[in-house]
Amino acid sequence: MTSVSLGWMDYAIMLIYVGAVLGIGQALRKYMKSSNDFFLSGRSIPAWVTGLAFISANLGALELVGMAASGAKYGMMTCHFYWIGAILAMTFLAVFMMPFYYGSKARSVPEYLNMRFDGRVRCLNSITFAVMTVFASGISMNALAKLLHSLLGWNYHMSLWICSGVVLLYVLKGGLTSAIYTEVLQFFMIVLGFSPVVYLGLKDVGGWSALKEKLAWVAQNPASIGVGDKPFLADAWTGAWSPMLRGASANPMGVDIFAMVFGLGFVLAFGYWCTNFLVVQRAMAAKDMSAARRTPLIGAIPKMLIPALVILPGMIAAGLAFSGKDGYRLPPRPIAESAYEKIVPAVRHAAAAGLTGEAAVQEVAKAAGVKMMPTKVDEIVKAAPTLNDADIKSRVQNAVVENDYDGVILSLIKRYCPTGLLGLALTALLASFMSGMAGNVTAFNTIWTYDLYQAYIGKNKGDSHYMWMGRVATVAGILISIACAYFAAMYNNAMDVIQLVFGFVNAPLFATFLLGMFWKRITATGAFIGLLLGTATSGVFHALTLATGNAPGVKGGYLGVVQYFPSEMAQNFWLASFAFLTCLVLTTVISLATKQNRTDEELTGLVYSLTPKIQSAHEPWHLRPGVIAVILLVVCLGLNIIFF
Amino acid sequence: MSLDICWPIGIMFSLVGAMLAVFGLVTRASEEMYKRSLDININLWWGLALLVFGGFMLFNAWKNSKKVK
Secondary structure, rough: OOOOOOHHHHHHHHHHHHHHHHHHHHHHHHOOHHHHHHHHHHOOEOOOHHHHHHHHOOOOOHHHHHHHHHHHHHHHHHHHHHEEEEEEEEHHHHHHHHHHHHHOOOHHHHHHHHHHOOOOHHHHHHHHHHHHHHHHHHHHHHHHHHHHHHHHOHHHHHHHHHHHHHHHHHHHHHHHHHHHHHHHHHHHHHHHHHHHHHHHHHHHOOOOOHHHHHHHHHHHHHHHOOOOOOOOOOOOOOOHHHHHHHOOHHHHOOOOHHHHHHHHHHHHHHHHHHHHHHHHHHHEEEEEEEEHHHHHHHHHHHHHHHHHHHOOHHHHHHHHHHHHHOOOOOOOOOHHHHHHHHHHHHHHHHHHHHOOHHHHHHHHHHHHHEEEEEHHHHHHHHHHOOHHHHHHHHHHHHHOOOEHHHHHHHHHHHHHHOHHHHHHHHHHHHHHHHHHHHHHHHHHHHHHHHHHHHHHHHEEEEEOHHHHHHHHHHHHHHHHHHHHHHHHHHHOOOOHHHHHHHHHHHHHHHHHHHHHHHOOOOOOOHHHHHHHHHHHEEEEEEEEEEOOOOOOOEOOOOOOOOEOOOOOOHHHHHHHHHHHHHHHHHHHHHHHHHOOOOOOOOOOOOHHOOOOOOOOOOOOOHHHHHHHHHHHHHHHHHHHHHHH | OOOOOHHHHHHHHHHHHHHHHHHHHHOOOOHHHHHOOOOOOOHHHHHHHHHHHHHHHHHHHHHHHHOOO
16 A cells, blocks of 8 residues: 655644544543443433434444445445445334333343343343454454554554554543544544545546446446456446346346345344444433434434445446546555565566566566566566666556455545545544444443443442443453454454354344344243354354355355355355344244243333333424334435436 | 533534635645645635534534523
8 A cells, every 4th residue: 555645734633633532521521420421321312413323333444444345346236235234224223122222221232131031141142242342343443553554654553552542531531422422523524524535536537427337337347447357237336226136146246136135134234233232322322212213213314325425435436447547546455565575576587587478477476476467567577677676666566456445445535635635534534443442342341331240240339330340341341452453463364253253143133132022922041042043053054155266264164065155245145144044933933832931011111012102193293203214214215216 | 411512523623624724725826736636626615614514513502502591
């Protein structure tokens, strides 16, 4: 990655942001009087704030980077992560599930499980969740420190510890409220920091219709920009549904309609948005039931439109790379620094020996260990006598065929932002890394204090003791995150493994909640064993399947390959579907075979059929969750039709 | 209700917006610098936009604080 140099103006903007988040922490400090204030913001936050924090907690930096990458690689179909993969689940959470979460006065999602089932289910869920949050924040901090190192030349360790230190300071002072407020700040930073970049990119490429034309060429000739070998029909990068309807082999994502709608849209989306404490905690902090139910609905409005900020840049990059305007290409996969020691002599040797064409390319590519573009290598070798080592390095890097999709968003920021705007866009990225860590840490300290410490270790202590424990857990959570960041930095595929485990845990979870909330016959034993075996099913499914093109190992298939999928994404979606169905069936069967020890009175407020319906008829129509949900779904349907 | 979030958002974006706009004015002659942003003085225009947004947030915060009293 080529570095950029920042002006004083850019640094000033970054410092103002850091000052703002620390100031928020300082100002909130005097309101942190009880553990309820620290962990739940005293349930006092207005709906628009929790609503923006709700989606902002999910809009981490890795998400920003990853969505632009997918936009370039798969085009318009990536939008399903925002539309079918979120909106339905968010409206379901608001209309049907929030009354139980908020109404039961549970302080966390595992605590609800304890009320509905028993301590075993709570324990299983809280431990897996606590481990996941610290790993998630570790991975993202590692990515941040690496980015600051390669882009700005800052020291990796310094970047990691300073950014974590800032997060620690403001979370310690303001608890969940600090995290929520900085998430809202981050939301505006991202919207206001990225929109000028998208505007300039779209203008540069010639507007939306010109972009569509270029992407039609990309679809028919993906090899021209290195995004694949197999040509597709013209609408593969610009249609959200039409390429998918022709089957998994007709779209770059390699996903069929069942995997997309059932796997992503139902199992994964509902599993994430309806049960993940990281996002649900935001709604629990709302000031009353009505605000809690409106939280996901308010979040859904920007959620539908965010693709324009995070996926469109990827599509613009693909279009620009195709026209090759001003020599733009998708950023090449970086060559390891150590490889240059072999590459530079190889180029010099090829030049001295007068090698041309195929022979020269082979010599250089062998030294680099990656596929190179023949014409570019030829040019380098011809020009080598007049080039110094640094020039050779950068030109060889540019000749690598493979793309580094994760660099797409930065390549656009670098291309369009003069000093000043550059500071704003980079601060937006920095903000999303830091608030991602804050979100994970506040979820971690709550789960640890209420669901593990208070439940098993220090029962019946005073409130100030738990508040103290929350602060200790915040420090511990940050330190463990830093350890996880180093772990992720050490092992190249640590991230793949961790994301895999997230998938295993997330997939069956929604079955447990769905059955538990809507069927009073479901027993604790049924829920516990169903969830455990559902998670195990994910593991076995993964061990027996593989995406075409991957080697057995961390990507699956290490126990023998029973089934091949056209892509990793299809493998994931099918895995989720299997784990969900296993959990659903097992939980039902075991529940029917075991005795329900909870009486109907005990389950009141926890199960749909035993809970009085919330009357919202007295509220004006625009505040009724059901009405807003229907409007949102219609708008979402409209977007899907426009970009069909 | 504790701290109104409109205050920090308003203050931060007004400050950043004002700085960007002034910076854009000072550097408006630099064609080299704004070649990247397609010959648009993006710092000036976007700085003004941020200033408007920040001002709107501050106005809201001021209105809310009056309502509470």
